[in-house]
Amino acid sequence: MIPILLVQLSTPAQPAHAYDLEELAALALQVGLDPVQTMTQHLSKPSPFSAIGKGKLEELKVLCETTDIEMVVFYNELSPTQMRNLEEVLEIEVIDRTMLILELLSQRASSNMGKRLVSIAQMKYLLPRLSSINEMTDRQQGGIGLKGPGETKLELSRRNLEQSIKHEEKMLRHDLKVRLQNRKQRKRNDLKTVAIIGYTNAGKSTLLNTLSSLGKEKDKQVLAKDQVFSTLDTASRKITLPHAPSFIVTDTVGFVSNMPAHLKAAFNATFEETVDADLILLVLDASTPYLDAHLKATEDLIDQLGLTYKPKLYILNKMDRLTYPEHFIFHRFPYLKVSLTQGHDVKNLIDTIVTMVFEEDVVKHYLIPYEEDHHRAYLRNYSVVVAETHHAKGTLIQAKVSSKVAEHLKAFEY
Numbered sequence: 001m002i003p004i005l006l007v008q009l010s011t012p013a014q015p016a017h018a019y020d021l022e023e024l025a026a027l028a029l030q031v032g033l034d035p036v037q038t039m040t041q042h043l044s045k046p047s048p049f050s051a052i053g054k055g056k057l058e059e060l061k062v063l064c065e066t067t068d069i070e071m072v073v074f075y076n077e078l079s080p081t082q083m084r085n086l087e088e089v090l091e092i093e094v095i096d097r098t099m100l101i102l103e104l105l106s107q108r109a110s111s112n113m114g115k116r117l118v119s120i121a122q123m124k125y126l127l128p129r130l131s132s133i134n135e136m137t138d139r140q141q142g143g144i145g146l147k148g149p150g151e152t153k154l155e156l157s158r159r160n161l162e163q164s165i166k167h168e169e170k171m172l173r174h175d176l177k178v179r180l181q182n183r184k185q186r187k188r189n190d191l192k193t194v195a196i197i198g199y200t201n202a203g204k205s206t207l208l209n210t211l212s213s214l215g216k217e218k219d220k221q222v223l224a225k226d227q228v229f230s231t232l233d234t235a236s237r238k239i240t241l242p243h244a245p246s247f248i249v250t251d252t253v254g255f256v257s258n259m260p261a262h263l264k265a266a267f268n269a270t271f272e273e274t275v276d277a278d279l280i281l282l283v284l285d286a287s288t289p290y291l292d293a294h295l296k297a298t299e300d301l302i303d304q305l306g307l308t309y310k311p312k313l314y315i316l317n318k319m320d321r322l323t324y325p326e327h328f329i330f331h332r333f334p335y336l337k338v339s340l341t342q343g344h345d346v347k348n349l350i351d352t353i354v355t356m357v358f359e360e361d362v363v364k365h366y367l368i369p370y371e372e373d374h375h376r377a378y379l380r381n382y383s384v385v386v387a388e389t390h391h392a393k394g395t396l397i398q399a400k401v402s403s404k405v406a407e408h409l410k411a412f413e414y
């Protein structure tokens with residue numbers, strides 16, 4: 001592990017929170033960096049030369065010279081000039097949180113879409129920094145590696161880079177369009193959809209897996225792991241539970257507070273699938289000391305996506321980690337306390353989800369002629385059939401249906 005120092009600059013425009021550096025430390029550990037020391041400075045605004053002030057820079061230089069620190073990681077995003085100046089003074093590699101997140105994401109991305117998202121964000125980050133990176137690679141060959149394949153990037157001229165960004169964005173739009181078509185297809189099927197949204201590592205994928213394991217697509221599990229950004233792509237599963245119509249559940253990309261701007265745009269594109277969900281499940285890790293910050297980040301995203309007025313269920317997960325779960329107070333409604341991995345209150349959770357998804361459904365009666373029996377199969381698939389009796393003219397069916405199904409079968413209402 002490479003010993004590093006974390007630095008945060010607190011300004012009135014971007015005030016520091018205690019958890020900022022803790023979260024940065026957790027991110028750093030995941031790419032093999034070992035945060036051994038931290039430093040925070042309060043300033044009215046960042047210095048254009050080196051972000052931190054002159055005195056602090058001197059202090060930092062002494063630290064770098066007298067300890068075995070090999071790299072400095074800034075919480076705040078650095079301009080190309082600041083980064084260059086800092087490296088010149090400190091004579092070691094300096095990176096910022098955005099670079100760290102990009103590095104982590106590029107290690108994690110496995111699906112085509114995930115890779116594309118990360119590569120667009122990386123190229124956009126690189127573009128304004130091309131000239132300084134050229135200079136830096138001239139000065140310090142090699143480095144620790146986070147600056148990546150410097151040589152290959154060097155070969156890319158600004159124009160090439162711009163063209164690649166355009167190309168990748170076009171491909172991304174294409175990917176998203178294909179998804180949109182799939183989504184429309186599902187809508188045409190009149191299946192209800194549920195979207196899972198939440199801070200990274202909250203347990204979103206675990207929830208999708210829990211639901212899938214009860215349905216027919218048992219074996220189609222997604223990756224759920226104790227690390228940030230496990231999921232870099234949305235995944236949808238059709239869930240078929242006993243005594244309820246099937247519905248689609250979509251797992252989404254996790255996010256962190258203060259997402260770097262380039263990443264935010266790319267990530268938000270992946271949430272497009274959630275826009276017409278019938279229900280949003282907000283998963284939160286109830287055991288984190290930073291629950292308030294996670295809740296805020298989650299709700300901010302909900303607002304940005306225009307999902308403020310959608311039906312929502314807050315799922316307070318990881319209750320098993322609390323010493324007194326019964327004392328846990330939460331001020332949003334409706335909510336449920338669960339432990340997905342322990343299976344605590346999962347049955348109740350599933351019942352609540354089903355009730356909420358289908359709550360607006362109404363009971364209707366249909367007379368389906370025998371020669372149009374496929375409508376009977378349709379009803380069985382997309383609604384809850386309460387009763388069925390056979391008559392001379394056809395099957396008389398009583399079913400609890402959604403407004404979409406009701407619209408579809410209007411002609412057969414009895």
Ligand SMILES: Nc1nc2c(ncn2[C@@H]2O[C@H](COP(=O)(O)OP(=O)(O)OP(=O)(O)O)[C@@H](O)[C@H]2O)c(=O)[nH]1
Binds near residue numbers: 225227
């Ligand atoms: N103790 C405990 N751990 C849980 C619980 N639910 C999930 N976890 C663990 O939390 C970790 C993260 O779970 P994921 O489902 O991958 O979280 P995610 O929200 O999909 O994370 P990203 O995809 O990275 O955004 C995994 O190691 C899970 O096993 C729970 O109820 N209790």
Ligand SMILES: [Mg+2]
Binds near residue numbers: 204206223230252254
């Ligand atoms: Mg996940």
